[in-house]
Amino acid sequence: KNEVEQSPQNLTAQEGEFITINCSYSVGISALHWLQQHPGGGIVSLFMLSSGKKKHGRLIATINIQEKHSSLHITASHPRDSAVYICAVSGGGADGLTFGKGTHLIIQP
Amino acid sequence: NAGVTQTPKFRILKIGQSMTLQCTQDMNHNYMYWYRQDPGMGLKLIYYSVGAGITDKGEVPNGYNVSRSTTEDFPLRLELAAPSQTSVYFCASSRKMDRVVYGYTFGSGTRLTVV
Numbered sequence: 001k002n003e004v005e006q007s008p009q010n011l012t013a014q015e016g017e018f019i020t021i022n023c024s025y026s027v028g029i030s031a032l033h034w035l036q037q038h039p040g041g042g043i044v045s046l047f048m049l050s051s052g053k054k055k056h057g058r059l060i061a062t063i064n065i066q067e068k069h070s071s072l073h074i075t076a077s078h079p080r081d082s083a084v085y086i087c088a089v090s091g092g093g094a095d096g097l098t099f100g101k102g103t104h105l106i107i108q109p
Numbered sequence: 110n111a112g113v114t115q116t117p118k119f120r121i122l123k124i125g126q127s128m129t130l131q132c133t134q135d136m137n138h139n140y141m142y143w144y145r146q147d148p149g150m151g152l153k154l155i156y157y158s159v160g161a162g163i164t165d166k167g168e169v170p171n172g173y174n175v176s177r178s179t180t181e182d183f184p185l186r187l188e189l190a191a192p193s194q195t196s197v198y199f200c201a202s203s204r205k206m207d208r209v210v211y212g213y214t215f216g217s218g219t220r221l222t223v224v
Contacts, residue, residue: 004151030209042217043199050209086151090210096142096167097213099151 002027006087006100014108019074021103023087026068033097034061034072035086043086046072077107111135115200115216122190122223130185130219132200140203140210141183142167143175145196146218152199158183159205190223197221 003026013019023032034046047054047061049070054061058077063070074081084104088097113134122128134141139160144152154167158177172194174186183202187194200216 033213035215043201043215045213045215048211048213088152095165096144096154096157097152099153101149101151 002029002089002091002098004087004089004098004100006085006103008103009101010104010106012106012108013077015078017077017107019077019081019105019107021072021085021087021105023070023072023100024068025087025089025098027091028065028068029089029091031090032063032070033088033090034070035088037084037086037102039083046085074105079107079109082106113200113202113214113216115198115219117219118217119220120222122187122221124190124192124223126190127186127188128190128221130187130198130200130221132183132185132216133181134183134200134202134214135181136202136204136212136214137180138202138204138212138214139180140205141177142201142203143173143183143185144199144201145169146199147196155185155198187221192223195221195223 007022031050036044049063058075060073084102086102087100116131142157143155146152153169156175158164198219203210203213
């Protein structure tokens with residue numbers, strides 16, 4: 001069973017700061033997902049990665065398959081980026097994703 | 110295009126009552142999933158389905174049942190509700206190509222309280 005660890009668990013930063021959230025996993029995967037959940041809200045898929053790097057607006061996700069590690073970066077952070085960011089991995093089978101516990105991010109104006 | 114639709118959004122049940130959480134998707138995804146999210150914990154898989162007529166247990170199936178009579182619908186049934194089933198429930202769907210699962214889409218969640 002894959003173990004997914006995220007760090008930090010909580011992060012408070014000032015508007016405009018560069019944010020990094022880390023995710024590590026224990027067993028080889030077919031893909032890694034970064035998800036966003038606003039308070040009381042649903043879950044939105046931000047990225048799915050199997051190698052390299054992806055960018056969408058101010059968000060950048062990278063993965064190092066050999067080191068079993070991924071990072072999510074937010075450039076020029078904004079209060080609307082405040083949310084829980086969740087890392088999840090899939091092993092190529094049909095039995096769903098394995099999730100980290102999430103990183104609670106607060107961006108202060 | 111609605112994506113994944115879950116109903117109801119909120120529900121309070123008394124111990125021992127039963128209910129069905131509804132989930133429907135309009136993306137023709139063949140894979141569907143039910144997860145529960147407890148405070149401070151990662152989401153846990155309850156049941157999943159790889160297509161109409163096929164379901165299987167996930168990590169935490171006890172106290173729940175599912176059915177998949179059509180591609181679109183994947184209801185989750187709670188029999189004899191218990192306080193331990195107080196949680197937020199998420200339905201999700203995806204498709205599979207070349208052994209890789211794509212297009213993960215989540216519903217907006219159902220917040221269930223058992224008292």
